[in-house]
Amino acid sequence: MTLRLFYMIFCRIVGWLTLLHRSDASKNMEILVLRHEVTVLRRQVHRPRLSWADRAVLSALARGLPTVLRAHRLVTPETLLRWHRRLIARHWTYPHRRIGRPATDPAVVALIQQLARENPRWGYERIRGELRHLGHQVSGATIRRVLKRARLGPAPRRTDDRWRDFVRAHAASTLVCDFFAVDTVMLRRLYVFFVMEVGTRFVHVLGVTAHPDGAWVTQQARSLLVTLDHRAGTFRFLIRDRDTKFTRSFDEVFTGDDIQVLKIPPLAPRANAFAERWVRTTRTECTDRLLIFGERHLRTALDEYVDHYNRHRPHRSLGLRAPTDDSDVIPLPVGRIERRQVLGGLINDYQRTG
Numbered sequence: 001m002t003l004r005l006f007y008m009i010f011c012r013i014v015g016w017l018t019l020l021h022r023s024d025a026s027k028n029m030e031i032l033v034l035r036h037e038v039t040v041l042r043r044q045v046h047r048p049r050l051s052w053a054d055r056a057v058l059s060a061l062a063r064g065l066p067t068v069l070r071a072h073r074l075v076t077p078e079t080l081l082r083w084h085r086r087l088i089a090r091h092w093t094y095p096h097r098r099i100g101r102p103a104t105d106p107a108v109v110a111l112i113q114q115l116a117r118e119n120p121r122w123g124y125e126r127i128r129g130e131l132r133h134l135g136h137q138v139s140g141a142t143i144r145r146v147l148k149r150a151r152l153g154p155a156p157r158r159t160d161d162r163w164r165d166f167v168r169a170h171a172a173s174t175l176v177c178d179f180f181a182v183d184t185v186m187l188r189r190l191y192v193f194f195v196m197e198v199g200t201r202f203v204h205v206l207g208v209t210a211h212p213d214g215a216w217v218t219q220q221a222r223s224l225l226v227t228l229d230h231r232a233g234t235f236r237f238l239i240r241d242r243d244t245k246f247t248r249s250f251d252e253v254f255t256g257d258d259i260q261v262l263k264i265p266p267l268a269p270r271a272n273a274f275a276e277r278w279v280r281t282t283r284t285e286c287t288d289r290l291l292i293f294g295e296r297h298l299r300t301a302l303d304e305y306v307d308h309y310n311r312h313r314p315h316r317s318l319g320l321r322a323p324t325d326d327s328d329v330i331p332l333p334v335g336r337i338e339r340r341q342v343l344g345g346l347i348n349d350y351q352r353t354g
Contacts, residue, residue: 004053112146172199173236178275184292198274202323205306208299214247221253308342312349
């Protein structure tokens with residue numbers, strides 16, 4: 001700001017030296033033009049805004065004007081006196097210190113709101129105790145004030161239990177299964193039976209057939225438990241629809257391994273949303289983009305696509321990781337990038353090679 005003031009003073013001095021070489025007629029003509037411009041500007045701007053550098057320059061130059069002309073300038077004598085009084089008041093005014101307790105650290109405020117949102121059942125004292133373990137001494141009144149400001153009411157009425165939270169809490173121990181149909185080029189309908197592990201989104205395509213019946217489906221269920229081996233004990237629920245192909249013997253295969261079979265309500269496909277979403281993904285990326293010639297062709301295409309889905313395809317619900325990728329570390333960009341074509345080039349896999 002000081003450099004700006006010196007620059008404006010320098011420009012005014014150069015302008016004054018330039019005026020020494022001009023005639024009185026040209027100076028008078030310029031004064032008339034400037035007066036008219038000021039009049040036009042006053043019609044449009046009621047009160048111009050001046051910086052402190054403008055005030056300093058105008059105050060210094062106004063001293064050399066005749067008394068008659070001072071009252072017709074942008075800066076009048078009353079304005080100069082007001083600026084002077086304000087400058088004196090600012091000079092003798094000491095910094096104002098706020099009386100009372102210091103404000104709560106914004107990081108602590110954000111932490112209180114995070115604990116309240118992630119733990120709807122926690123009360124003020126419960127949050128206070130958790131903050132104490134984290135090294136923050138905060139009173140219950142402060143926590144109540146922070147949550148009230150964030151429109152988070154007291155527990156347990158802060159929020160209602162959501163179905164999404166319930167499913168997320170039981171995702172690691174839940175399996176879902178379903179069928180979807182694919183029509184071949186000869187208008188023959190084939191049925192694909194699959195099971196998904198909800199926690200990891202890992203998909204098992206158990207079989208492809210044109211005539212699914214209860215015995216066939218039961219045999220595929222036994223094959224699944226053999227494939228899962230010791231991991232079968234980690235699952236507690238199996239969600240399925242009310243298709244007649246799921247017979248009592250099918251349910252007994254899972255109940256014998258302490259897996260409870262849950263039937264979704266009639267005409268409610270959203271209750272089996274994970275399976276329905278995978279069907280849509282498979283149709284969009286695989287079966288709707290291929291001409292299926294037969295059962296063997298469909299099984300081969302699905303095996304290749306499921307391998308890509310489980311080992312490479314990123315999932316938003318998994319933090320853009322693949323179902324078989326349990327590492328949170330991003331590998332260093334070392335090596336050359338190679339492309340591997342899946343399903344004849346419909347899908348591309350990119351990997352680094354050493």
